[in-house]
Amino acid sequence: MQAGGAAEESAEYTPDPRRWKALAVCLVAGFMSLLDVSIVNVALPSIKVGLHGTQSDLQWVVSGYALTFGLVLVPSGRFGDARGRRNVFILGVAVFALASAGCGISPNAMLLIITRLIQGLAAGLLIPQVSGLIQQLFRGAERGRAFGLLGATIGISTAVGPLLGGVLIAIFGEREGWRYVFYVNVPIGALAILLAYRLIPARRPEQRRRQHLDPVGVILLGLGVVLLLLPLAEEQEWRGQAKWLLVVAAVGVFVAFIFWERRYGRSRDSLINLELFRRRSYALGLLIGLIYLAGFTATFFVFTLFLQQGKHYSALEAGVAVTPFAAGSAVSAALAGRVITKLGRPLVAAGLAMVALGVGGAVVAVHLVPGRGVGFATAAPLLLAGVGSGAVISPNLTLTLSEVPVREAGSAGGVLQTFQRIGSAIGIATVGSVFFATVASTHNDYSSAFQRAVLLSVAFDVVALCAALVDVFAGRAENARQRRADRAGRHA
Incomplete structure (x- = not known):
């Protein structure tokens, strides 16, 4: 990182009058791509019926998307930094929309898996451009609010996916309803492409950097x-x-x-500026994102399975059950984005504590209410967890990327997203393993399986909280040293 790079970029910054409209386009496309991480979970039974898919086919429908998504995040972020983020963003949206149409018309499981792999590649193209464009278009408190809206989008897309999937399957039927889970992306993608050309600023030719692709x-x-x-x-x-x-x-x-x-x-x-990892805000932010996403993603993975397979909830009922989390996350993420520049990492630590308490409360609720009423019993703790999550995702994005020069925003954001995808995979593998092993050993006692698995998710939240507290105390110690140095300088 070049010394003074951030200061120089701030000095050259001129607010674009279209920046908030451009952000809206980015968030819509980001919502569309991140939604497909969670919406497919409730559609798997419908896909199995519609395509007579095997368990291995269904696993690849989920894991294939995550695999190719994580594969291209960093290279696409770096390419957008060098050659212009708008064009890479539009390419990603276009390929994503076409791949979604391919998923919807798939006549067999093999074609569905192939188009899901392409869908994941497209999502990996566009997502780093979103965080890069926020770094490019906003400064100061406005950047915090913009990342707050991005955090709300991430939280809502993950939590509302099961609800939207359940609605579409309820409307169009179990055999064909899964296809509309993918079709819904096509008009959204087409509209996003048109608006992106109009509202997202293009990089001028003189701003493009010639660089080796490594x-x-x-x-x-x-x-x-x-x-x-x-x-x-x-x-x-x-x-x-x-x-x-x-x-x-x-x-x-x-x-x-x-x-x-x-x-x-x-x-x-x-490809990656390794000097960024020397900055505490960036390195600890990556770690917090990885560990938190491990617990966050896994919680909804096993909760959906628990409701549908253990309590025989329909896809729609399962989606409704996680709505309190989505509502809490949406509100708190937007609010947290407005105050993160003032409160800093302590806000993230407070949010992680709330998530741990809320998810732990959901475990207690399932233990106390063993019947089909668990959806109501878990509403309040999930609301608390959602409020906490909103205070984690967007503030952590803002703090992690706060010291990253705009010229490296896409690749740095790609690294952050890669860490989050790895965290999600680790969480689903470990927590899911506990869930499935308990189901098998207890003769389909889904309540016990849910409780044991989600307690592991809570453990991830606690570890992430410890990492946040390390940053809080290190920051305070650094500020104290700076104040002592300032006093010594004045007395010298």
């Missing part, structure tokens, strides 16, 4: 991500312990990637 870095990072995510995504399908050798191989590839980037970065722009 193909070796791209290959090493992509290989490492695949080797790490594949055994996590296929944890339930691949029996035996041999699959975890891929994780060992992934660690080796990541070590090789770091050595290569250090060498490459001496004379050229590397």
Whole structure:
């Protein structure tokens, strides 16, 4: 990172009058792509009926999207930084809409899996551009509010996906309803493309940077991500312990990637600026995002399974049950974005504590209300967890990227999203393993399985809270040293 880069960029900043409208376009497209992470979960029974898919087919419908999503986040973010974020964003939206149409018309499970893989690639193209455009278009308190809206979008898309999927399946029927889960993306994507051309500023030719693509870095990072995510995504399908050798191989590839980037970065722009990891706000923000998403994603994964398979809720009923979380997250994320520049990391720590209490409360509610009334019993604790989540996701985005120069915003945001995707995969693999193992060992006691699995999710939240507290106390110690140095300077 160049010294004074952030200050120079702030000095050159001129607010674009269309910035809030451009943000709205970005958020709509981001919502569309992130929605497909969770909406498919409630559609899996419908897909199984409609396409006569096997359990392995259904696993790949979910994991294939996450795999290709995580694969291209960093390279696409870096390409957008160098060549202009608008064009990469529009390309991602266009491919995503076309792939969604392909998913909807798929006559068999194999074609559905292929189009889901393409869908994931497209989502990986556009998502880093969203955080990069926020860095580019906003400064100061406005940037915090913009990231607050992005955080609300992330939280709502994840939580409301089951509800929207349930509504579409209820309207169009179990056999064909899953197709409309994908069709809904097509008109949204078409509208987003038209508005993006009008509202998102294009990079002027003189602003484009000629740079090497670092193909070796791209290959090493992509290989490492695949080797790490594949055994996590296929944890339930691949029996035996041999699959975890891929994780060992992934660690080796990541070590090789770091050595290569250090060498490459001496004379050229590397794929990832490793100097960013020396900044506490960025490094701890990545860690918090990884650990929190592990618990957050896994909670809804097992909760949906628990309601549909254990309590025989319909897809719509299961979606309604998680609505309190979505409502709480939407409101608090928008509010947190307005105050994050004043409150800093303590706000994230408070949010994580609320999530742990709320999710833990849901476990207690399931224990006390064993029947079909669990949806009502968990409403209040899920609302509390949602309010806490809104105070985690958007503030952590803002703080993690706060010291990143705008010229590196896309690649830095891609790294953050990659960490979050890895966290999600780790959470689903570990928490899901506890859930399925308990179901098998207790002869389909889904309530016990839910309680044991979600307690592990709470543990992830607590570990993330500890990381946030480390940042809080380190920040206070740094401020105290700075004040002492200032006093010593005045007395000198």
